[in-house]
Structure formats: structure tokens, C-alpha cells
Amino acid sequence: MNAMKKASLLLFLLIIIIVSACSFGGSSKETIRVSEVTRSIFYAPLYVAISEGFFEEEGINLELTTTWGGDNTMTSLLSGGADVALVGAETSIYVYAQQAIDPAINFAQLTQTDGTFLVSREKLDSFEWDDLKGQTFLGQRKGGMPQMVGEHVLRQNGIDPHRDLNLIQNIDFGNVPSAFASGTGDFVQLFEPQATMFENEGIGHIIASFGTESGTVPYTVFMAKQSYLQEEEEKLVAFTRAITKAQQWVDEQPSDVIAEAIVDYFEDTDLELIEQVVDRYKSQGSYATSPLLQPDAWDNLQLIMDQAGELPQRVEYDQLVNTSIAEKVLK
Structure with missing residues (x-):
């Protein structure tokens, strides 16, 4: 009887060890x-x-x-x-x-x-990048990736962002959409969902994608x-x-x-x-x-x-x- 109890105890301990090993090895996160x-x-x-x-x-x-x-x-x-x-x-x-x-x-x-889009205040039947020249452009914060991509795309399309535009870059990232909505700028560079939201509400119109223009x-x-x-x-x-x-x-x-x-x-x-x-x-x-x-x-x-x-x-x-x-x- 004692031998049977010892065997049962050993079997029980073995099961505990196996279950513990499985929980640490297979199912633990x-x-x-x-x-x-x-x-x-x-x-x-x-x-x-x-x-x-x-x-x-x-x-x-x-x-x-x-x-x-x-x-x-x-x-x-x-x-x-x-x-x-x-x-x-x-x-x-x-x-x-x-x-x-x-x-x-x-x-x-x-x-x-890139994940930003060019949004115009007025609806344009057709768009050429030269349309930006002389306009007020509400860009992203200097030194940030959106601003760097934005300027890269403008240069690719023959626009000097610091000479050909009235470029505004001193507005905090989170306040750019509200600044445009309140009347600042003719064009703005926006992330989603603000770009689509503005288009749905008639505040602006998406006319180009900086992501498409700048490549991978x-x-x-x-x-x-x-x-x-x-x-x-x-x-x-x-x-x-x-x-x-x-x-x-x-x-x-x-x-x-x-x-x-x-x-x-x-x-x-x-x-x-x-x-x-x-x-x-x-x-x-x-x-x-x-x-x-x-x-x-x-x-x-x-x-x-x-x-x-x-x-x-x-x-x-x-x-x-x-x-x-x-x-x-x-x-």
C-alpha cells in the first residue's frame, strides 16, 4: 500500500512538472x-x-x-x-x-x-503645381518628416518653397487643421483623417498626394x-x-x-x-x-x-x- 501511495505521489508530481513546463514553454506570453x-x-x-x-x-x-x-x-x-x-x-x-x-x-x-495630402481652399477644376506660386501655403513644422517630404515634392515640381510661396511653418502640428479651417492659408499639407474630413465638410479639397509624389x-x-x-x-x-x-x-x-x-x-x-x-x-x-x-x-x-x-x-x-x-x- 505504501508503495502504491509513493507511486501515485510520484505520478502526481510528474504531471505537475509536465503541466508547468507546458505553461511556461507553450502558452505563456x-x-x-x-x-x-x-x-x-x-x-x-x-x-x-x-x-x-x-x-x-x-x-x-x-x-x-x-x-x-x-x-x-x-x-x-x-x-x-x-x-x-x-x-x-x-x-x-x-x-x-x-x-x-x-x-x-x-x-x-x-x-x-508619406501620409499627407495637399488640400486647397477653393475647388480647382484642374491643378498644376505652378498654381501654388505666390499663394499662402500652410506647411508642417520645420524639421519634421512631413515638412521635409513636402519641400522635397515642391522642389521636384519646380517650386522653391521659401521663395515661390508665402510659407507658414510656425504652427504646431496639432493646430494646423484648425488654423486652416479658421481661414489661414490658400493651401495646406494635411494628414488623415483631417484631409478627408475637410473634403467631406466642404472646408477644403484634396488635390494631390505627397505620398504618391515622393515615392517609397x-x-x-x-x-x-x-x-x-x-x-x-x-x-x-x-x-x-x-x-x-x-x-x-x-x-x-x-x-x-x-x-x-x-x-x-x-x-x-x-x-x-x-x-x-x-x-x-x-x-x-x-x-x-x-x-x-x-x-x-x-x-x-x-x-x-x-x-x-x-x-x-x-x-x-x-x-x-x-x-x-x-x-x-x-x-
Whole structure:
């Protein structure tokens, strides 16, 4: 009887050990803290990865925080307040130029074009870029990626933004839409959903896309400190696999289905407006369909920064872009 009790006890302990091992190995979740630079329909694949359970499938518990601004986002990442930052790739160049001991490395792209649009106050039957000459143009904050892309596109179309326009750049990013709505400027460079909202309300009219005009650029990427990449590579492979699933899902699904999937992240925005914005971004290829950041896009980014006088130094692609994680996922 004692022998039977001992055997039963051993069997019970063995079952406990097996169950514990399974829970730690298979079903336990790895937490990844992500700081996003803003909350935007432009980042739809990220929210899809959450709402459709792609992170959960990869065993990831995602903690998402909106840090409102590139400086805040990078501070959060570099100080250890976040594991991953979703922000413009140009910020990694700024950090690198400051000779950071533990630089921020780009490992997956989310959007591959600029996300702003040219909006006119008056409805134009036809539009030529020369129509901007001599007009008051309400641009984005100097030194920011929207402003750099905006000036790049203007130059491409034969316009010197500082000589041919009455250029206003001293209004805070968040106040640009309200400034235009209250009567400032003949033309304005706007993100969504303000551009589509203004068109729906008759406040302005979308006449061109800076994203289409400027070409492929790593506009918004996921980055992590070099040390985190080295220590947690497999965790980031799982993270990137979830993002890739979402990118493919967004590429395949109609805009109304995508809007339904992300509507909970935009409580103050109508579902119909979200669908319009998603459709506009999808139609111009803003959502990356692969996490792999390409060398030509990296070169285009530095060209745009250089033309704007904001490139502190040229940085080689392989210095600040990690391709091994995306390549593992794509295999």
C-alpha cells in the first residue's frame, strides 16, 4: 500500500512538472512594450495585428502606449520605458549622429510612403503645381518628416518653397487643421483623417498626394535599441511575424472590413470616415506589404532629409537597418 501511495505521489508530481513546463514553454506570453508616435489610421496594420489576434498567436502580450511626438517616443525607447518604438526612421539617424552608445535600429517597416495630402481652399477644376506660386501655403513644422517630404515634392515640381510661396511653418502640428479651417492659408499639407474630413465638410479639397509624389520611403518603422535586438531577437521575430500577418491581411481585405477591425482604436471617428481613409491609403500603397525595409527607400529618406538641410550625417543602410529579423519571417 505504501508503495502504491509513493507511486501515485510520484505520478502526481510528474504531471505537475509536465503541466508547468507546458505553461511556461507553450502558452505563456512574452510582453513587448511599444511606444507609438501618434494614434493614426496610417498605422492600421498594427491595430489589425492586435484586434485579429496575430500577436496572441505568436505568444506576445503587447502593451501599446501613445507617446505623442518623435522626441517623446525616442526618449521612451532610449530610457528603457519601451522595448520597441513606432516612429519615423529619420529619428534613428538623429540618435546615431549623437554618437549613441546603444543606437536605435530599424527592424521592420509599417508604412512606406508619406501620409499627407495637399488640400486647397477653393475647388480647382484642374491643378498644376505652378498654381501654388505666390499663394499662402500652410506647411508642417520645420524639421519634421512631413515638412521635409513636402519641400522635397515642391522642389521636384519646380517650386522653391521659401521663395515661390508665402510659407507658414510656425504652427504646431496639432493646430494646423484648425488654423486652416479658421481661414489661414490658400493651401495646406494635411494628414488623415483631417484631409478627408475637410473634403467631406466642404472646408477644403484634396488635390494631390505627397505620398504618391515622393515615392517609397520608410516613413514609419519599428525600431529597438541595438542591445535589445541582440538579447531578444527571437521575441522580435515573433513580433515581426505578427506584423507581417497583419500587413498581408490588410493587403487582402476590403477597406470596410479593415475599418471594422480598427474602429475601436478611434472612438471619436465615424466608421465611414475610417473606411474612406483606409481606402485612400491602400490605393496609393502607403501600407507596407512586407516588413523588409529596402535600401532604395533608405537612400530616398536621406536624400529628402539632405535637401531639407536636416541630415546630420549620411549613414549606411546596414548601420541602422537590421534585415535578419524580417528575412527570417519572410522565409
